[in-house]
Amino acid sequence: MKNPHREVIVLIGKPGSGKGTQAEPLAKALGIPFVSTGKLMREEIKKGTPLGKSIAADVAAGKLVDNKITALLLKRRLNKPDAKDGIIIDGSPRDLEQALILDRIAHVAHAILISITDHEVIRRISGRRICSRCGRNYHIEANRPKVDNVCDVCGGRIIHRDDDKPKIIKERLKSYREDTIPVLHYYRRLRALRRIDGLGGIKEVGKRALNAILESDKGLKFHEPRNG
């Protein structure tokens, strides 16, 4: 994909929508790197830079990392040679302020909304289970252990984390609505919003995301002759 303007693709969706899962294969299909803001932060913490230390302090205090720090990390990442044709970002923008900051450092060509209902979010996340010993993930519908409540790998006890229980999921959905819906309106106004159905298998949803990008790029090319 030709992308001379360092265009950025962002993935937006409720918790459990699968945006994290889709980011990497989508990036591969488009030949551009995939960037997770969470991962950029963890790398910075690991390097022990002053910036990393400040991120670690925020995380330890349970605070959200400052939007300006996220922007700085993304800006640096965008300046690397492999990002010359653009990147796919997972993890940002979560709110309108992040979207506005991102606009100052790059052009968001496509904001892919992976759309699922709240009911589906609760079904997916509340079915998650994890081994209390080795951390292996399970799901009561999609990925059951061979023996109930016992880890296939280490024999440890399988637990249901509080974060994966409906009460906490509903709280996360509430903050999604408050923070992220303004971002969707913003990208809709900019004609960058591409909404796809998030129900279905990983490959199926991935194909929808790719098609949404390619279809709207075709639209852009169609208008090219008028501009010279």
Ligand SMILES: [Zn+2]
């Ligand atoms: Zn285990």
